Amino acid sequence: MPVAPLSDRPPVMELAGINKTFAGGIVALDGMSMAVNAGDFISLLGPSGCGKSTALRIMAGLTQPTAGRIDWHGGQRAGDLGVVFQEPTLMPWATVADNVWLPFRLRGKSYGEVRDDVLEALRLVGLEKFQTAYPRELSGGMKMRVSIARAMVTHPRLILMDEPFAALDEITRFKLNNDLLALKAKIGCTVVFVTHSVFESVFLSDRIVVMAARPGRVVRELEVDAPYPRDDAFRTSAGYAAHCREASDALHAAMEAAA
Amino acid sequence: MSLVERITGQAAPGAGAIDADEARRQSRARMERIARWVLPVVMLLATLWLWDRIVAWNEIPHYILPGPGRVWDSLTGDWAMLWDAALLTARITLMALVLAVLGGAGLAILFNQSKMLELSLYPYAVILQVTPVVSIAPLIFIYVESKTAGMLLCAWIVAFFPVLSSTTLGLNSVDHNLRDLFRIYGASRWQKLWFLQLPSALPYFLGGLKIAGGLSLIGAVVAELVAGTGGVGAGLAARIQEAGYRLNIARMFAALSMIAAMGVFIFAALSLLSHLLLRKWHESALKRES
Ligand SMILES: Nc1ncnc2c1ncn2[C@@H]1O[C@H](COP(=O)(O)OP(=O)(O)O)[C@@H](O)[C@H]1O
Ligand SMILES: [Mg+2]
Numbered sequence: 361m362p363v364a365p366l367s368d369r370p371p372v373m374e375l376a377g378i379n380k381t382f383a384g385g386i387v388a389l390d391g392m393s394m395a396v397n398a399g400d401f402i403s404l405l406g407p408s409g410c411g412k413s414t415a416l417r418i419m420a421g422l423t424q425p426t427a428g429r430i431d432w433h434g435g436q437r438a439g440d441l442g443v444v445f446q447e448p449t450l451m452p453w454a455t456v457a458d459n460v461w462l463p464f465r466l467r468g469k470s471y472g473e474v475r476d477d478v479l480e481a482l483r484l485v486g487l488e489k490f491q492t493a494y495p496r497e498l499s500g501g502m503k504m505r506v507s508i509a510r511a512m513v514t515h516p517r518l519i520l521m522d523e524p525f526a527a528l529d530e531i532t533r534f535k536l537n538n539d540l541l542a543l544k545a546k547i548g549c550t551v552v553f554v555t556h557s558v559f560e561s562v563f564l565s566d567r568i569v570v571m572a573a574r575p576g577r578v579v580r581e582l583e584v585d586a587p588y589p590r591d592d593a594f595r596t597s598a599g600y601a602a603h604c605r606e607a608s609d610a611l612h613a614a615m616e617a618a619a
Numbered sequence: 620m621s622l623v624e625r626i627t628g629q630a631a632p633g634a635g636a637i638d639a640d641e642a643r644r645q646s647r648a649r650m651e652r653i654a655r656w657v658l659p660v661v662m663l664l665a666t667l668w669l670w671d672r673i674v675a676w677n678e679i680p681h682y683i684l685p686g687p688g689r690v691w692d693s694l695t696g697d698w699a700m701l702w703d704a705a706l707l708t709a710r711i712t713l714m715a716l717v718l719a720v721l722g723g724a725g726l727a728i729l730f731n732q733s734k735m736l737e738l739s740l741y742p743y744a745v746i747l748q749v750t751p752v753v754s755i756a757p758l759i760f761i762y763v764e765s766k767t768a769g770m771l772l773c774a775w776i777v778a779f780f781p782v783l784s785s786t787t788l789g790l791n792s793v794d795h796n797l798r799d800l801f802r803i804y805g806a807s808r809w810q811k812l813w814f815l816q817l818p819s820a821l822p823y824f825l826g827g828l829k830i831a832g833g834l835s836l837i838g839a840v841v842a843e844l845v846a847g848t849g850g851v852g853a854g855l856a857a858r859i860q861e862a863g864y865r866l867n868i869a870r871m872f873a874a875l876s877m878i879a880a881m882g883v884f885i886f887a888a889l890s891l892l893s894h895l896l897l898r899k900w901h902e903s904a905l906k907r908e909s
Binding site: 417420421422441443445447449451452453454462463465466467494495496 | 794796797799800801802803804805806810814815818821899900901902
C-alpha cells in the first residue's frame with residue numbers, strides 16, 4: 361500500500377500539552393505535544409526514564425494524563441489499537457493461532473468468522489506453519505512475531521510498540537526490523553515505536569521524536585526522508601549514517617540539557 | 620525432536636554421534652529412571668523381611684506385633700469387611716474433596732470479584748483453617764443430625780482452605796502486560812475472568828487440589844473417629860479403632876495399609892490430572908528438550 365508523503369497525511373491522533381505527574385511527585389511528562397498521521401512510522405527516541413512508556417500508555421488509554429488533551433480524529437473506539445510490549449506477552453495456555461485470535465475473540469467473534477484473518481496475519485509474520493504450537497515451543501524472536509501478528513490482525517488505526525526488540529539478540533533484531541518494514545509496506549498501518557536505539561529509530565521511521573528526561577518532554581523532531589522500502593543496503597548508505605549522526609547529536613544535546 | 624525439526628524436517632547436525640560426556644550423562648539418566656522404581660520396591664521388601672525376622676527372632680506375640688504374614692492374612696481374610704469400610708471412607712473423602720473444590724474455588728472467584736467480601740470473610744476462613752478440626756468435630760456432631768453430613772463438614776473444613784488460598788493467589792497473579800492488553804481491547808469483567816484469570820490460576824489451583832486431596836482423607840478419618848460407628852456403618856478409621864479395642868493388631872495394620880494406599884492413589888490421580896491439564900503449556904510440565 362503506497363503511503364502519502366509526510367505533508368498530506370490525514371491526522372489520526374494528537375497529544376497536546378500532556379503532563380503526567382505520578383503520586384509521589386514524579387513528573388514523567390511535561391508539556392508533551394505531538395501528532396500522529398495516518399501511515400506514519402514514528403519513533404519515540406530517548407534515554408530510559410524519559411517517559412516514553414508513559415506517553416505510550418497514555419495513548420493506549422491505560423493511564424490518564426494529569427493535564428493536557430489527547431484527540432482522536434474521527435473518534436476512538438475501544439480496542440481499535442494494536443499493542444506490542446517489550447515482552448511477547450502471549451497467553452502460555454493458548455496456541456499461536458488462539459493468541460492471535462484474542463483481539464477478535466474479545467469482540468465476540470468466533471474463530472470460524474475470523475480464521476482467514478488470523479491465518480493471514482500469521483502468514484505475514486512467517487509463522488503460518490506454527491499455528492498449533494504453544495508459545496513455550498517458540499524462540500524469543502518467533503514469540504515476538506506472534507505478538508506483532510496479534511497487534512495487526514484487526515487492522516487497527518494505530519499500533520503502539522514499546523521497545524519490542526530490546527531483549528532480542530542483534531541478528532534477530534535486524535531481521536525483525538526488516539520484516540516489520542515489509543509488513544508495514546504491505547498493510548499500510550500507522551506505528552508509534554518506542555526505542556532507545558538511535559540506529560533502530562533511523563532505520564525504521566520516517567519521523568523521530570527525540571525526548572529528554574526530568575521532566576520528560578519532546579526536544580526535537582527529525583524527519584528521515586529516505587524512501588521505503590528500506591533494506592540492508594540502507595544500513596550501509598551514507599544517508600543512513602548522516603541521519604544517525606543527526607539523531608545521535610540531538611539525543612546527546614537532550615541528555616546534556618537534562619543533566 | 621524439537622518443534623522446529625518436526626516442521627522443517629531437519630535433524631540437528633551430527634545426530635547419532637555422541638561424545639563420551641554425553642554418553643555418560645545418558646547412561647546416568649537411564650540408571651536413575653530404573654532406580655526410581657526399583658529402589659523403593661527393594662526397600663519395601665527388605666523392610667517386610669526385617670519386620671518378619673524381628674517378630675520371629677524375638678518371639679513377639681501377635682497381639683503385640685503381628686508379622687507381615689499375619690497382616691496379609693487379615694487383609695485377605697477380612698477383605699469383604701475392609702472393602703466395605705474402604706468404600707465408605709472413600710465416599711466421604713471424595714465428596715468432601717468435590718465440595719472443597721467447589722467451595723474453595725467458588726469463594727476464591729467471589730473474593731476476586733469483590734474486594735469488600737474478601738476483606739470481610741477471608742480472616743474467618745483462616746480461623747477455620749488454623750483451628751484443629753479434632754476440636755471442632757465433637758461440636759459439629761452435636762448440631763448436625765445426619766452423620767454423613769457431619770463427616771462431610773469435618774472433611775470439608777480441613778480441605779477447602781488450600782484450594783481457596785492457592786486459587787486466590789492464582790487469580791491475582793495474572794501477567795500485568797496481559798492485564799493491560801485485555802483493558803486495551805475493552806474486555807468485560809467476565810471475559811477477563813474466563814479468558815485470562817482462570818487459565819492463569821489453573822496451575823495454582825491444581826497445586827492446592829493436590830494438598831486438598833490428602834487433607835480430605837485426613838478430615839474423613841478424623842470425622843469417623845469422632846462420629847463413631849453407629850448409624851452409617853464403619854469406615855476404615857472406625858475399623859481400626861474397633862480392632863484396637865479387640866487387640867486385633869493385624870487387622871489394624873491391614874486397615875491402616877488400605878488408608879495409606881488410598882492416600883497414595885488420591886495423590887497419584889491428582890498428579891496425573893494436573894500433568895494432563897498442564898503438559899502442553901506450563902513450565903512445570905516442561906522437560907528439557909536438549
Ligand atoms: N506507575 C508509576 N508510578 C510512579 N512513577 C512512575 C510510574 N511509571 C513510571 N514512573 C516514572 O516515570 C518516569 C518515566 O518512566 P517511563 O515512562 O517508564 O520511562 P521510559 O519508558 O522512557 O524508560 C520514570 O522516572 C519512572 O520512574
Ligand atoms: Mg519504557
